[in-house]
Amino acid sequence: MKPVNLGGTQFQQNVNKTSIICIGVGIVLAIAGMAMNQASILPAYLVGAMYVIGISVTALFFSALQFLVRAGWSASIRRIPEMLGWFAQFALIILLPILIFRNSFYHGIENIPSKAPYTNTPFFIARVIGYCLFWFWMHRYIIGNSIKQDSMPGDYAPTLKNYKRSAPFVLGYALTITFAAFDLMMALEPHWFSTIFGLYYFAGNFVSTISVITLLFISVYNSGELKGFISKEHMHDLGKLMFAFTIFWTYIHFSQYFLIWYSNLPEETFYYIDRTKNGWEILGWASLFIHFIVPFILLLRQDVKRNFTIVKAAAIIILIAHFIDLSWIIIPGYREHGIEHFDIIALMSAGGMVLFFMGLLLFFTAKRMNSISGIAHNDPFLQESIDLIS
Amino acid sequence: MSVENVTQTGQGSSQEHLTSASYQNNPYPVPDSQREPLVLGNPSIHDVTEKIAGIIEGKANAKYWVAVLICASIAGIGFAAIGETVTTGIGVWGSNNTIGWAWDITNFVFWIGIGHAGTLISAILYLFRQKWRTAINRSAEAMTIFAVLCAGIFPVIHTGRPWFAYWLTPYPNQMQLWVNFRSPLVWDVFAVTTYLTVSALFWFIGLVPDLATIRNYVKGKTAKSLYTFFSFGWTGSMRAWHHYEIAYLILAGLSTPLVISVHTIVSMDFATSVLPGWHTTIFPPYFVAGAIFSGFAMVMTLLVIAREILGLKDYITLKHLENMNKIILATGMMVGYAYSMEFFIAWYSGNEYERTVFINRAFGEYWWAYWSMLSCNVLSPQIYWFKKARRNIPLMFVISIFVNIGMWFERFTIISTSLHHDFLPSSWSYYTPTMVEVGIFVGTIGLFLTLFLLFSKYLPVIAISEIKGIMPGSQPVHHHDEEHHH
Numbered sequence: 086m087k088p089v090n091l092g093g094t095q096f097q098q099n100v101n102k103t104s105i106i107c108i109g110v111g112i113v114l115a116i117a118g119m120a121m122n123q124a125s126i127l128p129a130y131l132v133g134a135m136y137v138i139g140i141s142v143t144a145l146f147f148s149a150l151q152f153l154v155r156a157g158w159s160a161s162i163r164r165i166p167e168m169l170g171w172f173a174q175f176a177l178i179i180l181l182p183i184l185i186f187r188n189s190f191y192h193g194i195e196n197i198p199s200k201a202p203y204t205n206t207p208f209f210i211a212r213v214i215g216y217c218l219f220w221f222w223m224h225r226y227i228i229g230n231s232i233k234q235d236s237m238p239g240d241y242a243p244t245l246k247n248y249k250r251s252a253p254f255v256l257g258y259a260l261t262i263t264f265a266a267f268d269l270m271m272a273l274e275p276h277w278f279s280t281i282f283g284l285y286y287f288a289g290n291f292v293s294t295i296s297v298i299t300l301l302f303i304s305v306y307n308s309g310e311l312k313g314f315i316s317k318e319h320m321h322d323l324g325k326l327m328f329a330f331t332i333f334w335t336y337i338h339f340s341q342y343f344l345i346w347y348s349n350l351p352e353e354t355f356y357y358i359d360r361t362k363n364g365w366e367i368l369g370w371a372s373l374f375i376h377f378i379v380p381f382i383l384l385l386r387q388d389v390k391r392n393f394t395i396v397k398a399a400a401i402i403i404l405i406a407h408f409i410d411l412s413w414i415i416i417p418g419y420r421e422h423g424i425e426h427f428d429i430i431a432l433m434s435a436g437g438m439v440l441f442f443m444g445l446l447l448f449f450t451a452k453r454m455n456s457i458s459g460i461a462h463n464d465p466f467l468q469e470s471i472d473l474i475s
Numbered sequence: 476m477s478v479e480n481v482t483q484t485g486q487g488s489s490q491e492h493l494t495s496a497s498y499q500n501n502p503y504p505v506p507d508s509q510r511e512p513l514v515l516g517n518p519s520i521h522d523v524t525e526k527i528a529g530i531i532e533g534k535a536n537a538k539y540w541v542a543v544l545i546c547a548s549i550a551g552i553g554f555a556a557i558g559e560t561v562t563t564g565i566g567v568w569g570s571n572n573t574i575g576w577a578w579d580i581t582n583f584v585f586w587i588g589i590g591h592a593g594t595l596i597s598a599i600l601y602l603f604r605q606k607w608r609t610a611i612n613r614s615a616e617a618m619t620i621f622a623v624l625c626a627g628i629f630p631v632i633h634t635g636r637p638w639f640a641y642w643l644t645p646y647p648n649q650m651q652l653w654v655n656f657r658s659p660l661v662w663d664v665f666a667v668t669t670y671l672t673v674s675a676l677f678w679f680i681g682l683v684p685d686l687a688t689i690r691n692y693v694k695g696k697t698a699k700s701l702y703t704f705f706s707f708g709w710t711g712s713m714r715a716w717h718h719y720e721i722a723y724l725i726l727a728g729l730s731t732p733l734v735i736s737v738h739t740i741v742s743m744d745f746a747t748s749v750l751p752g753w754h755t756t757i758f759p760p761y762f763v764a765g766a767i768f769s770g771f772a773m774v775m776t777l778l779v780i781a782r783e784i785l786g787l788k789d790y791i792t793l794k795h796l797e798n799m800n801k802i803i804l805a806t807g808m809m810v811g812y813a814y815s816m817e818f819f820i821a822w823y824s825g826n827e828y829e830r831t832v833f834i835n836r837a838f839g840e841y842w843w844a845y846w847s848m849l850s851c852n853v854l855s856p857q858i859y860w861f862k863k864a865r866r867n868i869p870l871m872f873v874i875s876i877f878v879n880i881g882m883w884f885e886r887f888t889i890i891s892t893s894l895h896h897d898f899l900p901s902s903w904s905y906y907t908p909t910m911v912e913v914g915i916f917v918g919t920i921g922l923f924l925t926l927f928l929l930f931s932k933y934l935p936v937i938a939i940s941e942i943k944g945i946m947p948g949s950q951p952v953h954h955h956d957e958e959h960h961h
Contacts, residue, residue, distance in 0.1 A: 155510075199825040252860070259812060267823075278824040280757035280816040325602075336735070340759040347747040348754050352826065 086467070088235055088458030089311065096308040100301070100451040107444030115437030118430050124423025125431035127190055128416045130182065133438025135270060135411055137446050138176050139262075139290035140297055142220050144169035146258045147294055149227045152244070152251040157469035158322055161314040163461050165301045166294070167228045168453040172446045174224050177217035179442070183269065184210050192422060194275040204272070212268060216261040223254050234463045241465055262287050273418030277356045281341045288337045289376075292330035293407040296400035299323045301450075303397055305459075314460050314471055317391050321475035324390030327380065327399060335377040360417050364427025368413035376406035408439050513607055513945055516789040520943050523790075527685075527935045528692040530785055535932055546925040553918010556911045557632055565635050567911045573904035574894045578912040579629040581886040584741055585769070586626035586919065587667065588762075588882060591734055592770025593619030594674060597681070598730035601723075607798055609941040610790045613685075614781065614927075615774045616678040617934070621926040622773070623671045625919040630663070632915070659743040666740045670733050677726045683709050684719065684940040738766040745889065751832040752893035755820070761813035765882060768806035768852070771799055772878035779872045781931060790937050793866050800865040803878060807856035810885070814853065828898075836892045840905060844888045851881025 091097050115133075119126045144166040151159045183190050187206055194204050202208075227250075230243040237243060263283025271282050279285075302320060305311050345353045361369055383389065383399045390396060412435050416424060424431050461467065518526070560567055570577055593615040600608040631640045643664045645654050654661045687709035690702035709715060742762035745753035775796070782791040821829040836845050855877040858864040865871070896903050930936070 197825060200823060203823060256808065263812075263816070276825075278820050280755045280813075280820045281760070282756075283816070284757065284760060332732075336739075337760065340739070341756045344743070344746050344754065344756050344758070347743075348749050350749055350754070352824075 086238070086460075086462040088462050089314070089460045090454075091305075091310055091459035092455035094308065094310045094454075096305045096310045097451050097454045099304055099308065100447050100454075104444045104447035104451060107440045107447060109444075111437045111439070111441030111444055113437070115434050115441055118434030118437055122423070122428065122430040122434070124419060125416075125428065125434040127186075127422075128412075128419045128424065128431060129434035129438045131190060131269070132408070132411050132415050132435040133442040134179050134183065135286075135415070136293075136408060136439045137172070137442035138179060138265075139286065140294050140443075141169055141172040141446055142176065142223075142258070142262065143287075143290040143294040144298070145173050145220065145223050145227060146255065146262075146291075147298070148231065149223070149247075149251040149254045149258070152227065152231075152247040153255055155248065155466070157466040158319070158473050158475075160461055160464040160466040160470035161311070162298070162302055162319050162323075162470070163231070163464070164457070164459055165298050165305070167231055167461075168450045168457070169294075169297060169301075169446065170224055170228055171453045172449045173220045175449075176220050177214065180213055180217065180269075184213060191272045191275070194272045197275055200275075204275075209268060212264065216265050219257055219261050223258065227251060227254055231461055231464075232457050234461065235458050236463075238463050244465060259283075259287070262290070270414055273415060274356055277353065279341055279345070279353070279356075281337060285334075285337050285341060288330065288334040289407050289410055292327060292334050293404055295323060295326050295330060296403040296407075299327060299396060299400045300404075303393055303400075307393075311459060314467075316471075316473065318473040318475040319470075320393070320396055321390045322473070324384055324396050324399075325475075327396075327403065328384040328390070331377060331380045331384075331403060335373075335381075338376075359420060360413060363417075363420070363425060365413065365417050367427055368409050368416075368432075372406055372410045372413055375402050376410055380406075408436060411435075511792070511794040512947075513610065513792065513794065514790060514942065515792050518789065518946075520946065523939060523943055523946070524688055524692065526787075526790075527937050527939050528689050530931075530936065531689055531698075531933060532693050539928070539932065543925060543928050546921045546928060549921025550918050550925050551921070552914050553916075553921060556914030556918060557628070559911050560632055560915070561637060565633070567909060569907050569909045569912060571904055571906070573897050573902050574891060574906040576633065577887070577891050577894070577906045578908045578916065579633045580744070581883065581890055582916050582919065583626050583629035584886045585883050586622045586629075586923075587737065587741055588766035588769045588886075589773045590619040590622035590626070590670075590674070590770060591738060591763070591766035592774050593617070593622075594670075594677075594730050594734035595767050595770065596774070597677060598727040598734065601727045602731060606945045607795055609938055609945055610787075610792075610795050611774065611778060611799070612941070613678075613681065613934075613938045614778060614931070614936050615770075616674065616681070617930045618774060618777065618923075618927065619674050619770075620671065620678060621923050621930075622770075623667065623674065624926070625923050627667065627671070628915075628919060630660075659740055659747050662740045663744060666733075666737045670737045673726065673730055673733055677723075677730055680719070680722055680726060681938060681941075682934065683707055684711065684716075685935040685938060687711065688939050689935060735763055738762045745893075750893050751821070751826070751828040752836065752889065755817055757813050757816055761810065764806050764809035764813070765885060768803060768810055769878060769882035771803050771806065772875040772882070775799055775803070775871060775875035776879065777927060779868060779875070781936065785931065785936060787937065790942060796868070796871060797862075797865045800859045800871055800874075803874070804856045804859040807852055807878070811853040814849065832893060832896070835896055836888060839892065840895070841888065841892045844884050844891065848881050848884040848888050851877040852885060855881070 115129060119129065147166040148163055148170060150156075151163055187209065188195070195201065195206065197204070227247055230247045233243040234241070263286075266283045266286035270286065271277065271279070299320065302315070302323060306315055306320070342357065345357060359365070380399045380403055383395055383402070412432055416428070416431050416435060419431075464470075568578065570579075593612075596608050596615045597612040597619075600612075631637045634640055634643075642652075643654060643661065645656070645661075654664075683706055686702050686706035690699060690706050693699050693702060739759040739762065742758040746755060746758035748754055778791055779796070782788050818833055821833040824830075835841075855874050858870070858874065891906050895905055
């Protein structure tokens, strides 16, 4: 089977155009917001970084997961996450300012002697570099083998390698994303702790990644570039995953909130108290509403998962919700450093940074289309995927 | 039948709406190891009926009845121990002021957890279109129901006066007494009874077409009239199948949140408290993963034996067992993740009580329970990283027993270690079960096995209609070389 080159296609141009718009609008919003309220620089940067790193790394996980479970349905759409995952290699560059200005980003985390063996700066820097190197390696290995398969028709050695090694990579992903959540977000509240926090970050990332994949899928479907390979059936399956994992996110979020609320221990409750006063409750309610209720109602029925408009709307809403959710976690963490009350300017800066970084992600995704095939055209399960009935 | 053809059939692939301009068929077949046939020996549709219905129609040998007798006797021991508890009082148990519940709640959680695999296989794998579930879903669902029945015994007898157990349900009464709606124990009552009801319904709906097959097959008069009654006049018409499929899908959709809610609420029995070691936010998903883990181990224990004795090796193949072992490894890693998070965050929190409880868990008086849990649940499944191990039947039997033991110890560890060192050192205590308690637990194992044995003789152990549905030739398929008809 021949490769499909998406370079120079209408689809690539659309992605490019979107990326330029996102970058442009993002820069304007972020700079304007940061100029109006300088205290918003740090939280906005952190929101943007956590957003884009989460999605691009989880795209790698998505691909690895398909190999791990020998998924047949996804072979013809797997290149979408694999192109998104290219950006995960730049995680260290994005996190570099956070490593350099750690003390400004995370106030007081180092001043707790009982935690110092873990939270001291050298170990922190080593860990974060470790995560980034792992993600770099994961991309090289999993996506590398997937691409290698393109040039080896009939010889499944690269795919079989991925079958064999995807499990340890998924395990590594679970650990790195967990500790990244602890080190880069939970550390904003030096005294707070929650065992589910890593899973919480993962849940938001996973549903958002599926949403980005779905949006790109709809775009490439409409452009007709992958005609004969992809069908509405794939969107139906993506829709099911979106539906399932918005509920999963809600379940994880509920587990954390409810147990803390019910037990009412001051050493934990302050986290939610600070996020449900001074206007921050707006974000909490908004994330409940658009991260759960709206997508749930939108995607519940069977037939709507085959309706492009509704699935697209749900995907966009989930991506906005993920932004609101991360902002809710991160921005109030700076309440003692310039952002005391709910601050629409800070939200604007953060939104600008998210748009900017997502624009970069799309830009590199479009660029990637020049160098790799738009279809994993030698994948053993490609025919199965083409024949999919959802 | 080549592997390639089975692969094609397994997908149920007949697409008019999808015509690939440049791509017709994969010139390179899928690697053999990746899509193994789900039914071996190339049986015909009729052979399947003969095989499964034959188990019911055939006469059970003496060994079977001896096994039933032994299991029922063990169950009898349990009932005797329950009798002792009820007539004498809860004082015959080893619980004390500090450790107010230990054995009973451990066993309750243990049995409830066992049930979860059945629903995962029957509902969640159904929603994920996992066709390999068809050979094992029936027995796993039966197991769910039996396990939930065993689980239900413990909270009821722990009330001390089980004849008042109906007080657990809220109903209007002249004393204006209501259950405490804020207590997770009451949520348990709602969750578990709903779960039992829906699981039984789901199981029964799935049974109806098969019961009709049995109805047509058996010769005895009583048997025929019983199977006729319970197959509800199933005709197998297009219309009947249509309704059936819709009902099945809806029940699968309802069972999925239900099964998660059950173990979520069980976890909240502990996590809503303020006790170090109990109160931690990861408990709900951690308990759900653990429940599925333990349930799969139990399914494995039973099926390894059942496929041998009932001669079902062509239906419950090595492929099925391997898949189950992969799930055991995956869920085992999930509980391992949860153990590590608990331990790490207990340290990271800087909270003295948290740290002490976890160090005490690993190195205190109950160290043996903790390390049994860890080695059985986290270490033993690691062997499943190797394909050879995943397909080694004696080994998987042993590991499944280990996991059963480990998951029992997990609950015991969580419950006892967090309780026995109270905040007040003068009330520190130690718990050892009495013979009566051991008897009740052993009795539930006997009850569980008795019910399973009866099930495997009198009901179709494999979903006949579903297994036929995934066999080659049963779906509209374009074969690109030759036609296969049965």
